[in-house]
Amino acid sequence: MDATQPAKSQCDNACLHCGTTLEQKSGPGRIRQFCNGDHGKAYRRQMRALGFPI
Numbered sequence: 001m002d003a004t005q006p007a008k009s010q011c012d013n014a015c016l017h018c019g020t021t022l023e024q025k026s027g028p029g030r031i032r033q034f035c036n037g038d039h040g041k042a043y044r045r046q047m048r049a050l051g052f053p054i
């Protein structure tokens with residue numbers, strides 16, 4: 001981890017729903033966790049179905 005760079009740009013998350021590697025944009029905003037909003041919705045619906053309070 002390079003402390004001179006923003007942590008966000010070094011985060012190499014994959015989509016939590018389908019596993020696609022996501023490219024993080026530098027700048028303000030949250031770390032991307034899903035490749036699109038539908039995958040975010042699908043993921044949260046699935047987690048709720050499994051009983052997680054998400």
Ligand SMILES: [Zn+2]
Pocket residue numbers: 015016017018019020034035036039
């Ligand atoms: Zn996805």
